[in-house]
Amino acid sequence: MGEQLPVVSLFSGAGGLDLAVERADADPLDAGDTGTGLLRVSIATDYNEPALRTLRKNMPATATLSGDIRQVPTEQILAQAGLRTREPVLVVGGPPCTPFSKSGFWLEQKRESRDPNASLLDEYVRVVRDARPEAFVLENVQGLTYKTHKTQFERLLKGLGELGYNPQWKVLLAADYGVPQLRRRVFVVGRRDGERFEFPEPTHSGWSEHTRTFDTSKLPHVTCSQAFAGLPRLAQAAEDEIVDGNYGELAAEVPPGQNYLWHTDRYGGRNHFTWRSRYWTFLLRLDPDRPSTTLQAQPGPWVGPFHWENVRTASGQERARRLRVNEMLRLMSFPDDFQVDGGRADAQRQLGNAVPLELGKAVVRALLTQLGYLRVVGFEDDRYAG
Numbered sequence: 001m002g003e004q005l006p007v008v009s010l011f012s013g014a015g016g017l018d019l020a021v022e023r024a025d026a027d028p029l030d031a032g033d034t035g036t037g038l039l040r041v042s043i044a045t046d047y048n049e050p051a052l053r054t055l056r057k058n059m060p061a062t063a064t065l066s067g068d069i070r071q072v073p074t075e076q077i078l079a080q081a082g083l084r085t086r087e088p089v090l091v092v093g094g095p096p097c098t099p100f101s102k103s104g105f106w107l108e109q110k111r112e113s114r115d116p117n118a119s120l121l122d123e124y125v126r127v128v129r130d131a132r133p134e135a136f137v138l139e140n141v142q143g144l145t146y147k148t149h150k151t152q153f154e155r156l157l158k159g160l161g162e163l164g165y166n167p168q169w170k171v172l173l174a175a176d177y178g179v180p181q182l183r184r185r186v187f188v189v190g191r192r193d194g195e196r197f198e199f200p201e202p203t204h205s206g207w208s209e210h211t212r213t214f215d216t217s218k219l220p221h222v223t224c225s226q227a228f229a230g231l232p233r234l235a236q237a238a239e240d241e242i243v244d245g246n247y248g249e250l251a252a253e254v255p256p257g258q259n260y261l262w263h264t265d266r267y268g269g270r271n272h273f274t275w276r277s278r279y280w281t282f283l284l285r286l287d288p289d290r291p292s293t294t295l296q297a298q299p300g301p302w303v304g305p306f307h308w309e310n311v312r313t314a315s316g317q318e319r320a321r322r323l324r325v326n327e328m329l330r331l332m333s334f335p336d337d338f339q340v341d342g343g344r345a346d347a348q349r350q351l352g353n354a355v356p357l358e359l360g361k362a363v364v365r366a367l368l369t370q371l372g373y374l375r376v377v378g379f380e381d382d383r384y385a386g
Contacts, residue, residue, distance in 0.1 A: 004040035005373070006083055009062075010069060010093030010127055011120070012044035014340065014350040015055035016332065017092050017139060018062065020360025024368055028203065028358060029178045029222075031335045038373060039089065039364075043081035045069060051350050053341040069123045074130035086132045089373075092364075094139035094355060095120040121152060125159040135197075135367055136160070138188040139355050142171050145186050156188070165190030168197045172359060175291045176202035178219070179333045179356040180227035182209065183294045187363050191371070200366040206291070224308075225288035227330040234324075237311040240344055243320040244313070247283060247302045251320040256308035257287030281305070285320065292331045295323075297352030323348070333358040 009018045018041045026035035045065045046052050052064050065072065065080055078084060128136050144153055160167040167190040174183040177200070189197040205214040206221030214220075243251045253269055254262045260283040261276075263269040284304030286292055293305050306320040307327070313319055323331070325347045329338055333356050340347040368374045 004037055005089040006042040006081065006087060007039050007090045007092060008077060008081060008083070008088045008127070008131060008133065009041050009044040010091065010124060011095050012046045012055055012064075012093065013048065013051045013353050015044065015051075015059055015062075016334070016351075016354030016357060017094060017137070017360045018044055018055065018059060019334070019338075020355060020357050021090065021092060021364055022059070023357070024361050024364040025374055026361065028361065029333070038368070042083060042088070043077060045072065045077060045093075050341055050346060051353075054339065054350055057339040057341060069120065069127075074127050077127065078131060083131075085130065088131050088133040089135070089371075090364075090367075091124075091128050091131055091133040091136045092138075093124060095124055096353075121156045122159070125156065125163075128160065128165070129163055132192065134193075135189065135191045135371060136165065137363060137367065139360070140186050140188075142184040142186055145169070145171060160188070160190050164194050165192060166194045166196055168199070170199045172199070172363070173202075173208065174333075174356045174359040175206060175208070175221045176204050177356075177362045178204050178222055178358045179291075179331075180222040180224055181292045181295060181331050181356060182290075183356060183359075185355070185359065189363065189367060191367075195370070197367060197370060200362045203362075221291045223289050224286045224292050224331070227292075228327055231326055231330070237321050238344070241321045241324065242311065242313060243302065243306055243322060245301060248317075248319050251283045251285075251302060251306065252310050252318045254283050254285050254320070256285050257290065259284040259304070279303070283320075295328060295331055295348070295352045297349050299348070332356045 007021050012018055021039050021041055023035040025038050026033040041059065041062045043063045043065060044055055047068050049066050052066055056064060063080055065077060124138060143149065157167050167188050169186055169188040171184055171186045174181050191197060203219060204221050205218040207214055250263055250270065250272060259280060260273050260278050261267060263272040264275050265271045266275060281293065281296065281303045283302055284293060286305045286308045288308050296303060306322055310318045311321045325340060325344055326336065328347060328351050329336060332351050332354060340350060
């Protein structure tokens with residue numbers, strides 16, 4: 001193996017995109033293939049120390065820097081990585097998505113695009129400007145592209161464009177790249193040489209909330225039951241997995257793939273809720289024959305998706321249950337041996353904020369191929385271009 005190519009990671013979180021970077025040349029959907037080590041994340045940065053603890057468990061060779069990026073000069077980031085300007089092959093990262101997420105629209109300042117955290121996009125541009133990597137990959141929620149956030153998004157593209165990187169962006173559906181999750185994320189990618197980046201073609205297809213048509217020439221979307229295949233079945237649910245409280249009985253009665261609408265006058269459940277009076281994810285159950293909906297980082301107590309199978313409480317009551325850590329890892333296409341610092345809720349927070357591994361791999365792999373570091377996307381034994 002030749003010298004590893006250095007990468008600077010910003011807003012790294014638990015390391016989903018970082019892991020994708022280091023496994024970019026690994027075979028798709030092969031959890032045992034870790035790649036040849038073409039890229040190495042030299043430094044990972046984040047203000048969230050618990051997430052960085054998770055990253056360190058899984059990427060112990062990566063240096064980490066904990067702190068507010070607005071207070072950390074680019075020179076400090078490069079110095080801690082042992083790099084100089086123009087030496088990083090890539091700068092990657094996903095600035096915190098709260099300002100642009102639909103889950104934040106209940107706050108007026110976010111609906112009006114006045115959230116101060118939006119300035120973190122400018123910090124990403126600043127690091128690209130100072131570090132001058134060969135290319136960059138930025139990931140965020142689809143909401144960043146909405147008209148509500150037009151000002152911030154256009155400023156981001158303009159700032160990166162003025163640096164000569166010719167930024168290209170596209171909203172990608174994770175399920176179209178083998179991830180068992182209908183998760184949409186926007187990627188912005190640019191090259192220092194100004195050449196236009198071409199996004200990877202989907203490898204999978206299936207119907208989603210936006211369309212009922214799909215491409216039969218591609219592999220079908222990976223379903224939840226396929227993703228969970230081989231996981232151990234536990235006889236007793238942990239207390240924090242049980243969906244109980246005000247809507248515990250109602251949640252247990254919702255069939256697979258349905259949500260609170262089951263309990264309206266239009267479906268077969270109890271006539272308890274008004275039609276379209278809640279968010280779609282309220283009391284939502286997974287459909288074993290479909291990919292999961294988006295795994296949310298900080299759901300309320302009755303926000304799914306919950307597993308399609310019920311469990312019984314100590315008193316014998318039937319209840320829905322929340323997803324376990326090993327199930328969430330599968331829905332994110334993470335390896336089974338990925339270690340998360342903290343409990344089930346901590347894992348959901350960290351994984352719900354992460355980039356699905358196979359989606360990140362597809363984007364970084366396409367970029368490496370177009371930059372000439374990989375021969376083809378076909379994954380023969382000889383993957384290197386030089």
